[in-house]
Amino acid sequence: MKLPNYHAPRWDEPVVMELGRPGARGQLFPAPEQEIEVAEIPAAMQRKDRPELPEITEFEAQRHYLHLSQMTLGMMGISLFGTCTMKYNSKTAEAATLRPELAEVHPYQHPDTLQGVLEIIHDFDGILQNLSGMDQFVFQAGGGADAAYTMAALARAYWADRGELGQRTEMVTSIQAHPCNPATAAAAGFTVINLPLEENGYPSIEALKAAIGPKTALLMINNPDDMGIYNPEIKEWVRLAKEAGALCFYDHANFNGVMSKLSARELGFDACMFMLHKTFGAPKGGGGPAVGAFGCSDEFAPYLPAPVVVKQGDAYRLDNDRPKSLGKIREFWGNVPQVVKAYAWARAMGAEGIAIASDISVVANNYMDKKLGEIAGIEISNPHIRKRRMEMTRWSLGPLAQETGIGTADFANRMADYGIDPWWMSHEPWIVAEPFTPEAGELWSKQDIDQWIGVVARIVQEARETPELVKSAPHNQAIAQVDGSVFEDPKAWAMTWRAWQRKRAGDAKARSGSV
Template sequence: MKRINRNYKVRNFHQAKWDEPIIFELSKKGERGVLVPKAEDEIVDLVGDGISKLPKNMMRKEAPNLPEISQPRVLRHYMRLSQMTLGADVNIEIGQGTCTVKYSPKVNEQLARMPEMTEIHPLQHESTVQGILEIMYKTDLLMREISGMDRFTFQPGGGSQAIMTMASVVRAYHQANGCEDKKDEIITTLYSHPSDAAAPALMGYKIIYIHPDENGYPDFEAFKAAVSERTAAFFVANPEDTGVYNTRIQEFTSLVHENGGLCCYDQANANGLLGVTRAREAGFDMCFFNLHKTFSTPHGCGGPATGAMGVTKELEKFMPAPLIDFDGEKYFLNYDITNNSYAVGKVRLFNGVAPVVMKAYAWIMSMGPEGLYEVAKIAVLNNNYLFKKLMELDCVDAPYIRGKQRIEQVRYTIEKLTKDTGIKTEDVQRRMMDFGMHYWTSHHPYYVPEPMTLEPTETPSKEDLDEYIATLEYIFKEAYETPEKFKNAPYCSSCHRVDESYMDDPNKWAITWRSYLKKSTV
């Protein structure tokens, strides 16, 4: 038998591909996985049949349309789906750009699955959930120390909802000051996350974009021209999605404050900044962190997430209710602080995703301040090692700040590869699937031509980075020698080529099985 050359970094891969129906299509009427026993006579005598005492308006006219399926078929179904799923436990997750998927310690996952966590209900009395209230309260204190803010809420279900919450607080603040009508403009930058513009725009604000200067920094002269008495707030990510950090940020925030506006910091990814910079010292009035990114509680492609949103003391009274407090004896939901006509109220029915907050708390406590600082240093080191190696490839470039390091990620361009071979960044993305690796392009529209946005975080080792680099190098070489190979990629992945035209037509969207049935029968 020929021995495998383990010095060769590009490894063979083939993912399982099942022609697996969704679970509703597997349903067979009358089939059961669990037979629920009937209540014993003594229980019926005590509480009745459990139905007749319900108010009529709470009783269904028809039974819910739930799949009926046996235990072995359920098990096979979900095992097959898991075999068609990639993630940080299976492959090297470097190509996630601004949507970090770093390693989540398994002990924290076990904590989140404890019955004490999974069996609690958000409508329980405060006295019965003191444990999770304590964790949320203490995580708030940790977030304050990390950011310099004075109070956090965990209500937002993710970063975009946290941005919407910041925009809501901006509006509430100006309403309270009687200048809501005059303060109708939001300033953001071209390379901040698109939600920094989308969320305020949804609330009726006019959005002003600041384009980058020749070095990729937000153009300060253009910014000065944009700031006026109509400026309600400045929303910005720093570093931006290019990985470029604006070292003059305090000049920007000071100018906004001079004109009566607020400053809101998008810190969805703070991997390269922990223990290095804080929002308060940069002049921000609000900020948010994605716990499912920076603080190691991955949401796994749209799963549970939390956008932890913090404010200065002046803005505390406008936050979503309730906030969590401690009176020296017990933890409680505090509605009094935000009991005013201008407060945001609620942005989510309950107070955040408890398991996500708990995993973040466990991770921060295990790391400690020195560990968090080490995270930032390794994240920046990993990113700049990847940056240096990829910039040695002839077909890879990165606009802006020539000769300087980036922070936690880089938005590269493979425009030369496209001009030379016709292979686009989306083609490279599909081909990377054949090696079990994720690769991200960019938000739309593409301001950097043929973008490739990579963010390793602190998770991967040098060996992991080398394997990813070698795979990219192999694919780029293949693009020059056999570009036709890309036409039908991926070959070894469970994914097929995707018709993205459906993304632009809401009439073809089907988020649930029920909506699919409605639309497929029209």
């Protein structure tokens, strides 16, 4: 396998505030109209000084940001970034969201002028209902953690409505569940009970029975987990939790390997979430904007965040008259352009395409696992479990680290030198030594996966032969290894250009001894 011969461009590019010269302009704006008086602007909002903006031409601005983009590795290479389900973000979907019918409207407009957007949201709600068995979806949540918090807030509203919130104070989950589940439940005021993993790779029925009871408000769990292990006892888990009176939430972040194969309703869950920026082909954009699509059964729909898009006759409207609603999770209806992109993906794939994509995802992941298993120095999580994994697998660099001192962060830095997006390691806390979590998915060809495996094998070899080369990576990137210690030092932080200038001036005075 021929590996990439890669080197990133490097421009000695200053920050944009240090470019330009007085008087340079990208656009010339006309003077305000005569009838617009300063007095019409509230005094508290009137500027006392000129805004500090870079004075550059439009061409200079384009050149600057082009240089920055060229120095960014980006996501157009091979990115088997586990738990994120990397997919192609189609140009067709992108173009759809740039149309004026979406790009130039505002959620405060009258619903009569938003019928097309509302119809897409309503129809996509129906698609997710078919995939999950739920009765209503909303898209207000700005990501997976936001959707998990929606569940915690819904449970709080539900138990308060029944007069049992003082009794139902506990949430049960697994230590291998996504950290947003315990974190958001705790933020909503619940006490978190984390179940440990056992020999089969998931908590036992006995542990669950010991944890649930009259205090249990809800169960929050993802399945399969990030180890790639599917818990076949999940239906019994839900039955037992409901027997104790708890609500049950299915974190469907890892839906790719099971989409069209099972539904949350068939397993007995009351609610679930989907990540549109993962499973449904919407872009991530460096961490956002995201959408955690939240769905629930009719019993819990009255508690959903408002507004909810409903259809009346041939028209669509926003239903804000929901007296039992948990309130708002965020503003408006959520990141609607992402919903449109996910809708375009689902319509393009169709039911048959979604089923095939799921099959390819699992086959590709198990092919990747087989090839990784041939590399000495890395080890699959729960190595005694011989069952095939689902859409992703957590691996350990522990044996190589013991042998060479090269850890998973060192390894990730070196991957960038081959033009490969550094791998995802693991959520905290690490329960696998020096973890990494690749996910092949349906996007990548066999050649892509082989090339990714080839880079891993090469860096393993480098770790043994030239460990310092790996330790000091990256070498072929525009910026070398970053000193992460400053991230823990508030004195080094600056959120605005003026704050940075003040701090820099203060540092200069301190060095000169004048303060």
